[in-house]
Amino acid sequence: MNSENIMNKEIGSYFHWIDSTIAKSLFKKHPINFRENTHVFYSGRHALKYLINHIEQGRSISKIWMPEYYCQHVTNWMKKNYSNIHLYSAHPFEYTDELRIPEDVSENDILIINNYWGLSTTRLSKYPAKRPIIIEDHSHGWLSRQCLHSEADYCFVSLRKSLPIPLGGICWAPNKELPSYPLPENQEVYSVWDKMVVAMKNKTEYLYGQSEDLKDLYLNQIAEVEDGLDLSHKVTKMRTEDKKFIHKWLQLDVLEIKKRNLDLLYRKITDTPNYKIIKRFAYTSFGFMLLFSDGMAYESFRKHLIDNQIYPSNLWPNNNGWKYFLNVHVDFRYGIEDMEFIAGCIEDWNRTYN
Numbered sequence: 001m002n003s004e005n006i007m008n009k010e011i012g013s014y015f016h017w018i019d020s021t022i023a024k025s026l027f028k029k030h031p032i033n034f035r036e037n038t039h040v041f042y043s044g045r046h047a048l049k050y051l052i053n054h055i056e057q058g059r060s061i062s063k064i065w066m067p068e069y070y071c072q073h074v075t076n077w078m079k080k081n082y083s084n085i086h087l088y089s090a091h092p093f094e095y096t097d098e099l100r101i102p103e104d105v106s107e108n109d110i111l112i113i114n115n116y117w118g119l120s121t122t123r124l125s126k127y128p129a130k131r132p133i134i135i136e137d138h139s140h141g142w143l144s145r146q147c148l149h150s151e152a153d154y155c156f157v158s159l160r161k162s163l164p165i166p167l168g169g170i171c172w173a174p175n176k177e178l179p180s181y182p183l184p185e186n187q188e189v190y191s192v193w194d195k196m197v198v199a200m201k202n203k204t205e206y207l208y209g210q211s212e213d214l215k216d217l218y219l220n221q222i223a224e225v226e227d228g229l230d231l232s233h234k235v236t237k238m239r240t241e242d243k244k245f246i247h248k249w250l251q252l253d254v255l256e257i258k259k260r261n262l263d264l265l266y267r268k269i270t271d272t273p274n275y276k277i278i279k280r281f282a283y284t285s286f287g288f289m290l291l292f293s294d295g296m297a298y299e300s301f302r303k304h305l306i307d308n309q310i311y312p313s314n315l316w317p318n319n320n321g322w323k324y325f326l327n328v329h330v331d332f333r334y335g336i337e338d339m340e341f342i343a344g345c346i347e348d349w350n351r352t353y354n
């Protein structure tokens with residue numbers, strides 16, 4: 001991207017607002033045509049709730065099963081919306097085709113499975129028809145092979161993790177029509193979108209401008225957006241222009257650019273006794289993902305990155321097995337020079353940490 005004009009360079013965290021000329025040239029350079037019969041919403045959570053509402057039109061559901069290792073915000077939100085949430089143990093770093101259905105799950109249940117970092121290959125076709133209804137979450141695997149060829153009954157995605165849109169979620173039923181239901185308007189959700197537009201524009205001004213104090217402002221605005229989404233429990237009708245905006249960004253092949261960036265990092269950085277790189281041959285993962293076993297090494301590494309204006313995301317620390325896991329963003333905002341910079345920072349830490 002236009003990195004030579006950036007005054008306050010940083011890598012990671014939330015997307016900034018991308019000017020429409022830059023957006024158009026990205027769509028032209030990296031096009032994709034996502035063909036499913038999709039429905040677009042303000043959030044991944046709205047998309048999931050729309051699916052559950054649809055399933056409940058046809059039958060009564062006994063339990064909704066969610067993976068234990070999962071985004072805690074979504075699990076908490078689901079618990080506020082449904083009284084029949086149950087957790088099952090999942091394996092985020094083992095990729096087999098097998099679906100391990102917990103023993104006490106019945107065909108009257110919904111089982112939510114997660115496509116971990118776009119590396120999952122859970123196959124469902126070999127399971128008997130008498131199985132729970134499966135909803136697969138591709139929020140960390142947008143456009144991954146599993147997302148494009150899912151065998152789940154239904155799929156959904158939180159799009160704002162992969163695309164520079166204020167808010168967004170999408171759902172579909174692979175190879176089937178998913179009906180449209182009338183939805184209510186909701187000014188509160190519209191104002192969350194509008195607030196995020198302002199926050200993203202402030203971030204752009206911070207990155208390309210001179211004003212240091214905009215950083216606190218946009219970070220506070222984003223925190224308010226997260227609170228607003230958490231409180232938003234009604235699946236809301238989209239405003240036409242917001243829907244159009246999301247549809248434009250669905251044309252971008254985000255994975256092609258990630259693959260180029262990841263290949264470069266994988267050539268330079270390999271596993272050490274402190275961390276393991278989470279990757280899978282011939283798959284493109286959500287980002288450059290490092291799993292630590294030791295909390296001290298993890299904290300030191302994270303601090304080192306942040307000191308160098310690299311802001312990794314800390315994936316799902318509220319779990320029992322894998323607390324020290326982080327993702328360095330390698331999306332279309334970044335180029336070869338940025339990857340060289342990230343690799344250099346990691347090599348520095350490797351040399352000095354003991």
Ligand SMILES: Cc1ncc(COP(=O)(O)O)c(C=O)c1O
Pocket residue numbers: 042043044045046071073074114137139140157158159160168169229
């Ligand atoms: C794996 C996963 N699925 C779904 C969501 C929900 O997405 P949204 O915030 O768009 O509702 C999140 C994060 O919030 C997530 O990490």
